[in-house]
Amino acid sequence: MIYADNAxxxxxxxxxxxxxxxxxxxxxxxxxxxxxxxxxxxEVLEKARLDVAxxxxxxxxEIYFTSGGSEADNQAILSMAEAGKKLGKTHIVSTAFEHxxxxxxxxxxxxxxxxxxxxxxxxxxxxxxxxxxxALREDTCLVTVMYANNEIGTIQPIKEIGELCRRHxxxxxxxxxxxxxxxxxxxxxxxxxLLSASAHKFHGPKGVGFLYAKKGVKxxxxxxxxxxxxxxxxxxxxxxxxxxxxxxxxxxxTHMAENAAYVSRLRDRLIEGLSxxxxxxxxxxxxxxxxxxxxxxxxxxxxxxxxxLLDDKGIQASSGxxxxxxxxxxxxxxxxIGRVHDVAHGSLRLTISxxxxxxxxxxxxxxxxxxxxxxxxxxxxxxxxTAGKKxxxx
Amino acid sequence: MAxxxxxxxxxxxxxxxxxxxxxxxxxxxxxxAKCGDxxxxxxxxxxxxxxxxxxxxxxxxxxxxxxxxxxxxIKGQPVSEVKKLTNKxxxxxxxxxxxxxxxxxxxxEEAIKSALEDYQKRTGENI
Numbered sequence: 322m323i324y325a326d327n328a329x330x331x332x333x334x335x336x337x338x339x340x341x342x343x344x345x346x347x348x349x350x351x352x353x354x355x356x357x358x359x360x361x362x363x364e365v366l367e368k369a370r371l372d373v374a375x376x377x378x379x380x381x382x383e384i385y386f387t388s389g390g391s392e393a394d395n396q397a398i399l400s401m402a403e404a405g406k407k408l409g410k411t412h413i414v415s416t417a418f419e420h421x422x423x424x425x426x427x428x429x430x431x432x433x434x435x436x437x438x439x440x441x442x443x444x445x446x447x448x449x450x451x452x453x454x455x456a457l458r459e460d461t462c463l464v465t466v467m468y469a470n471n472e473i474g475t476i477q478p479i480k481e482i483g484e485l486c487r488r489h490x491x492x493x494x495x496x497x498x499x500x501x502x503x504x505x506x507x508x509x510x511x512x513x514x515l516l517s518a519s520a521h522k523f524h525g526p527k528g529v530g531f532l533y534a535k536k537g538v539k540x541x542x543x544x545x546x547x548x549x550x551x552x553x554x555x556x557x558x559x560x561x562x563x564x565x566x567x568x569x570x571x572x573x574x575t576h577m578a579e580n581a582a583y584v585s586r587l588r589d590r591l592i593e594g595l596s597x598x599x600x601x602x603x604x605x606x607x608x609x610x611x612x613x614x615x616x617x618x619x620x621x622x623x624x625x626x627x628x629x630l631l632d633d634k635g636i637q638a639s640s641g642x643x644x645x646x647x648x649x650x651x652x653x654x655x656x657x658i659g660r661v662h663d664v665a666h667g668s669l670r671l672t673i674s675x676x677x678x679x680x681x682x683x684x685x686x687x688x689x690x691x692x693x694x695x696x697x698x699x700x701x702x703x704x705x706x707t708a709g710k711k712x713x714x715x
Numbered sequence: 716m717a718x719x720x721x722x723x724x725x726x727x728x729x730x731x732x733x734x735x736x737x738x739x740x741x742x743x744x745x746x747x748a749k750c751g752d753x754x755x756x757x758x759x760x761x762x763x764x765x766x767x768x769x770x771x772x773x774x775x776x777x778x779x780x781x782x783x784x785x786x787x788x789i790k791g792q793p794v795s796e797v798k799k800l801t802n803k804x805x806x807x808x809x810x811x812x813x814x815x816x817x818x819x820x821x822x823x824e825e826a827i828k829s830a831l832e833d834y835q836k837r838t839g840e841n842i
Contacts, residue, residue, distance in 0.1 A: 623751055625775035629727065642751060642775070651751070663748035699733045701755040701771040702748055 390519030405462020473605030474614025483512025594686030743829025
């Protein structure tokens, strides 16, 4: 089996798994309890907070543990909206290709009277800081731009955007779910006020994540109840999961440079190999992309068939085609970078990791080539294209 | 649970009657690339019987399986029977399709109907 869907989720690392198992045995107490067993869990929790904070250049009291990236996104955005509204500021700037955890939260706010500007991400899948600056208004209460895109892997100019926001005194949130643990992030260097992260994207467990909120940024609660997380997120903490997340992030950060170098090399080989398939195109900027992300469109075929046949060959990947999303429209990300529907339906996302081998990459290239050729052999669109009755787009 | 039934996967992996009939006397094409599904049916009708049928499909697994199953159901059948083919029958023959994939079986029915209309237009025969 070749797992090439690491942007969907990653396999837990041995260290993270061991941490989790050990703590489920040894630290199952409630961190809010005052007796020794509870306090042991509390210690584990605070150690994890210290580690996570240090790994992104934050202070421990700026880290709030959540159930994952979506919760962190929701809390960050809704908090800034609430704070903005009190000051009469109801405008938010974001991008057209954010994760749905961001876009759907913004949609909810629009129904409540907020105005949202979604920036163009251009053909290369990169936001232009100057366009972002032009979109800022007196009543802008939040800028939210993802660190790296989940489908096409493009890395955004976060430091520049952060600087702009700082200068205009507008809170800046970034959904760093796909980036953290894979490329270096420092909230101080990058001028980030709020950042969302999810453990299972960097070999940690599912159901755990965190929100970084710079000191002085006022959070509102999504979940009311006890005084956990300094009163900003009620609910007894997932101690073992949180500690496993910290362990996974530590590991990912320790090996980041070597992993990124290795994975980028495999990625480049994949891109090179798949580019040889006629009438195909890489989605998103060739250089400014996550080490493990390869996203392609192949003309004349549909993504779900491609995925099913690759699965038969032991390769697990994903697609932004409509059929895989359960709706009639292909991925909003591919449409945002200007791919027309016909082509966006034939998309393939391969997200590899340091566990991928060179042999795997060669296997992927030959299998994709074979399956694309096969599907094209009985595609009526392909027939029209090759007969010259229709113009090739790619 | 798997996304599709074993029958769907069988017809998807080993589609029957794939290709083109050069001297087809009824051709129907439905769907559009924007929605991600296009089905093209080629019929060769002789003496009121579907002597041969072939298809080409651009689409997801269930679209390919629905086309394949539909061709199998009409091959060798009298046109009078073929006319009665419903999408429901195609879906049932595939041991069901997920709800949001039912439109794939609709496309198969429509592609065949469209090919029959084309045949009628070409031959002037009232079928």
